[in-house]
Amino acid sequence: MATLRRHSVLPGFNLALGFTLLYLSLIVLIPLSAAFIKTFTLTWDAFWAHVSAPRVVASYQLTFGASLAAAAINAVFGLLVAWVLVRYRFPGRRLVDALVDLPFALPTAVAGIALTALYAGNGWLGEPLAKLGIKVAFTPLGVMVALTFIGLPFVVRTVQPVLEDLEKELEEAAQSLGATAWQTFSRVIFPALLPALLTGFTLAFARAVGEYGSVIFIAGNMPMLSEITPLTIITKLEQYDYAGATAVAVVMLVTSFALLLAINLLQAWMRRRQGQR
Amino acid sequence: MSIQVRNVSKNFGNFSALNGVSLDIEPGELVALLGPSGSGKTTLLRVIAGLERPDSGQIYFSGEDTTETRVQEREVGFVFQHYALFRHMTIFENVAFGLRVRPRKERPAEAEVQERVHKLLNLVQLDWLADRYPHQLSGGQRQRIALARALAIEPKVLLLDEPFGALDAKVRKELRRWLRRLHDEINLTSVFVTHDQEEALEVADRIVVVNQGKIEQVGTPEAVYDHPATAFVYQFLGNVNQFHGRVRRGIATFGSKTLAAPEHETVEDAAATAYVRPHDIDIARAPGIASMPATVSHALRVGPVVRLELSRDDNGELVEVEVPRERFDDLGVAAGNVVHLTPRRAKVFLETPHAAVGARP
Numbered sequence: 352m353a354t355l356r357r358h359s360v361l362p363g364f365n366l367a368l369g370f371t372l373l374y375l376s377l378i379v380l381i382p383l384s385a386a387f388i389k390t391f392t393l394t395w396d397a398f399w400a401h402v403s404a405p406r407v408v409a410s411y412q413l414t415f416g417a418s419l420a421a422a423a424i425n426a427v428f429g430l431l432v433a434w435v436l437v438r439y440r441f442p443g444r445r446l447v448d449a450l451v452d453l454p455f456a457l458p459t460a461v462a463g464i465a466l467t468a469l470y471a472g473n474g475w476l477g478e479p480l481a482k483l484g485i486k487v488a489f490t491p492l493g494v495m496v497a498l499t500f501i502g503l504p505f506v507v508r509t510v511q512p513v514l515e516d517l518e519k520e521l522e523e524a525a526q527s528l529g530a531t532a533w534q535t536f537s538r539v540i541f542p543a544l545l546p547a548l549l550t551g552f553t554l555a556f557a558r559a560v561g562e563y564g565s566v567i568f569i570a571g572n573m574p575m576l577s578e579i580t581p582l583t584i585i586t587k588l589e590q591y592d593y594a595g596a597t598a599v600a601v602v603m604l605v606t607s608f609a610l611l612l613a614i615n616l617l618q619a620w621m622r623r624r625q626g627q628r
Numbered sequence: 629m630s631i632q633v634r635n636v637s638k639n640f641g642n643f644s645a646l647n648g649v650s651l652d653i654e655p656g657e658l659v660a661l662l663g664p665s666g667s668g669k670t671t672l673l674r675v676i677a678g679l680e681r682p683d684s685g686q687i688y689f690s691g692e693d694t695t696e697t698r699v700q701e702r703e704v705g706f707v708f709q710h711y712a713l714f715r716h717m718t719i720f721e722n723v724a725f726g727l728r729v730r731p732r733k734e735r736p737a738e739a740e741v742q743e744r745v746h747k748l749l750n751l752v753q754l755d756w757l758a759d760r761y762p763h764q765l766s767g768g769q770r771q772r773i774a775l776a777r778a779l780a781i782e783p784k785v786l787l788l789d790e791p792f793g794a795l796d797a798k799v800r801k802e803l804r805r806w807l808r809r810l811h812d813e814i815n816l817t818s819v820f821v822t823h824d825q826e827e828a829l830e831v832a833d834r835i836v837v838v839n840q841g842k843i844e845q846v847g848t849p850e851a852v853y854d855h856p857a858t859a860f861v862y863q864f865l866g867n868v869n870q871f872h873g874r875v876r877r878g879i880a881t882f883g884s885k886t887l888a889a890p891e892h893e894t895v896e897d898a899a900a901t902a903y904v905r906p907h908d909i910d911i912a913r914a915p916g917i918a919s920m921p922a923t924v925s926h927a928l929r930v931g932p933v934v935r936l937e938l939s940r941d942d943n944g945e946l947v948e949v950e951v952p953r954e955r956f957d958d959l960g961v962a963a964g965n966v967v968h969l970t971p972r973r974a975k976v977f978l979e980t981p982h983a984a985v986g987a988r989p
Contacts, residue, residue, distance in 0.1 A: 520712035523679050524774075526699050527706040528726035528781055538729070542716040624716065624761060 383604065389597040401598040406574050407583055413491055414580040415606065418559035421498035426552045429506025430544070436507070437514045451507045454500055459564030466497055467568040489571025494579060497565045502555030509551035510544060517543055546621050553614045560607050629690050629784040629817045630655045631676060636685030638671055645671040646682070647841035653819060655690075658811045660832035661821045664864065668841040669821045670789055676819065677787050678702040689784060705778030705816075709790040711770040713762040719773055720758040723748055726781035748776040751810070768799040775807075779814070788820035792827065804831045825865045829853060837861050859977040862903040869909070869947050871974075875900040880976045883942045885918050889976040899979040902971070906935070906950040910970040913959065919968040922947055924961055929953065941966065 390398065401407070436448055454462065470477045470487040477488055487493045517540065525535040563581040570577040580603055587596035631653040638646040645668045653659050661669040674680040676687055678699035686695045694702055713722050721728075723745045727736055736744070749755040752772040762770055771791060778786060791807070792800040808831050811818055822828050828835045829849040837844040837852060837860075845857040856862040873882035878893035880886065880900055887902060915921065922938040929935075934956040936949045947969060951959075961967055 518710070518712060520708045520710060521714065523699075524706065524708060524712040524777075525714075525725070525729075527677060527679070527702075527704060528729065528777065529700050530725070530729040531700065534729045538725075539714055542714075545716075 386597045386600050386604065389594055390601050393594045393598060397594075398598050401595045402602045406578070407580070407599055409575045410578050410580040410583045411602070411606070413494060413577065414560060414603075415610075417491060417494045417498055417579075418556050418562075421495050421502055421559050422552045422556035424495075424499050425502045425506045425555045426548055429503055429551060429555075430510055430548060432503070433507045433510040433514055437511060451504050453504075454502075455504050459501065459562065460568070462500060463497060463565035463568035466493075466500060466565065470496065470569060488569050489573065489577060491577055493569040493571070494566055494577060497569050498559040498562055501562055501565055502559050505554035505558060506548070506551030509554065510547045513544055513547040546618055549614060549618050549621070553611060553618075556614075557607065557611060560603070630688075631785060631817065631819070632686075632688040632691070633672070633676065634686045634688070636672070636675055636682045636687070638668075638675060638680060638682050644841050646675070648685070649838075649841070649843055651836060651843060651846065653817060655817055656815045658808070658818045658820075658831065658833045660828035660835045661819060661838055662825060662828040662835050662864075663823065663838035665823055667838045669823075669838045672838065673787050673789055673819060673821050676785075677704045677706050679706070703781065703784045705775075705781065705783035705786045707771070707774050707778050707786070707788040707791050709793045711762070711767075711774045711794075713770055713774060713777070715762045717761075718758065719749070719754070719760050719762065719765070720745055722762065722773060723777045723780050725777060744780065748780055751779070751814075752776045766799075767795045768803055771795065771803065772806075775810075779816075783816070786816050786818040788818065790821050790823070792824075793822075800827070807831060829865070837864065839864070856903075856975065859901065859903065862975060862977070867906050867948060867950075869904045869906060871902040871904065871945070871971075872979075873900055873902065874898065875976060875978065883920065883940070885920055885971075887971075887974055887976060892976060892978065895978065900976050901979055902974045902976045904971045904974045906948045907933075908971060908973040909947070909949045910972055911936070911949055911951060911955075911959065911961075912968050912970070913961070913965075915968045916970050919970045920947075921966055922969050924963050924965050924967060926963060927956070927961070936961075938967070938969070 393401070432451065436444065436451075467488055468474055470480070470493060472478065472481050472486075472488070474488070480487055485492075487496060521539055521543070522535050525539045530538065561581065563579075563585075566579055567582055570579060570582075572578050572582055580599060584596045584599050584603075587593075587599065631651075633649055633651040633653075636646055636649045637644070647668075649668075649672060651672075661672055663669040671680060675682050678687075678694070678697060682695065686693055688694065689702075714725065717725070724741050727741050727744065730736075746755055746758070749758055752775060754769055754772055754776070757765060757769065757773075762773070765773065771794075775788075775791075788807075792803055795803065804827055807820075820831070829852075832849060834846060835849055835852045836846050839860050845852055845861050847855075847857075852861060853865050856865065862868055871882040871885070873880055874897060875881075875889055875892045875895050876897050877895065878888065878890050880889040880892070880902060882902055889900070892898075892900070910916075912919070921941040923941060924936055924938050926937040927934055928937075932953055933950050934953055936951065936956075938947045938949060939945065940947060949969065959967075
């Protein structure tokens, strides 16, 4: 980033940059700033009253907490799925590979209804779990299940190509130096995968924070318990409280942006160290 | 530490990478496994390292059967063509890796790790790079670090897979001389794989020429270059001219030229090829005894030698001749001139279907 303009074989830097900025403005910036502008119709006190209401605060906690937990679960098991898909050849591998993308394609409402039917007190999984005293549907746990479901492809699809490109020689080098299988994984393979894993985690997290369709069915939407922030915003809209809705949306946007920026900076730092950029 | 390879075979699916290979490597030797790509030389090295399990046959280190020993316990230093450095670790940590992963009881104390790593980094003359990351180093520096890392575990043997293959010509030349000096200094039994005959000739104590999963010839660089055992070795080690003809009872005839071939005295009549190196052909403007007339088509000045491309007047076959520059200037020939060629030294091989693989002494 030392110089803004760099000599390149392909001309048109100015045009490309101009188009990029225009495009980003139209698609991302203008709709988002509309939310901010609408919020400014509120006084500071009214804004604060909206965003710090106990019911709203509880929804932040659930949304961000469940999203982080779901992204963390996906990071662990997504890595496992990617590992199995890359490293082993077994009948039906292509099928499993295609299955991973399904949460991308499925309408989220369908996923939500399916998960609710499965985990409700009389569902296939809900009934045995209820006997063990675990209630999934209509609890924060249910929210986490739905968010885990929709986030899985992000981790698998970001880790998979990196794992495929990982040179076999690195493992052989570690082993010839006397490393055990676990040491080879934890000291050589895992650090090499960490940047990609973090990207997958970030994407899964970002998706989970904004998720609406699959969650509202399984969550039960009980205030203070299983109400997510996107639902709070919808509720306010349905009550024609547009300014209040945008106020909550602004808090969500700023928090999400801060978290994503922090993760991106962490990644940039790791990349610099490893010399990938 | 000596290495014995006994009757090792290895297949990958239908492809036979090694076919009953046996080889003895003496303690402290620097041996080159030389062959074209796909010849099985890398597979042989990997079998010695324990990175590949042979389908049959045994590997002995100092007479001890290590065929079943896992690579982790085999105590070999292995250097990869593309370095395989751990890029998230500093150079220091890369070299220290082999010490740090030892079982707790055998792991040296931190002070000893520091001392040993710095000693190794000094040995490869790169101690000043200890805190850098691999991507900040040049290819030649990375390969030296890879070597230091392999030496850190105090291996019994050092195995190098095309160690200079990814480097440019100048660095490659420097590094192979450096490797030769290093080997004389530490005197560790070493085996390296290469497809570059010049590299093998310059660095190795002994060369093992491998082709199609079999060993064609084992010998000192001089022996392999001057007395190739098979037609393949002749062709593979340097440029060579081929003259096609026939052998009858020890006399080989190639067009107008005859050569004595006493090694084929028992042959009644068979197709044969004479192999002559470009620098083993004399060139003159006047015809000599049994010389071959040929027409110069190109003269290329390559550094101190001039490479001449000629076509034989009797059958139009292409002949390559190398002469020193002064000799070329004395001759004063140019493209289109007719000159007379006399092979100084030739080796005749029969053109039986197995001549290229079978004839081993």
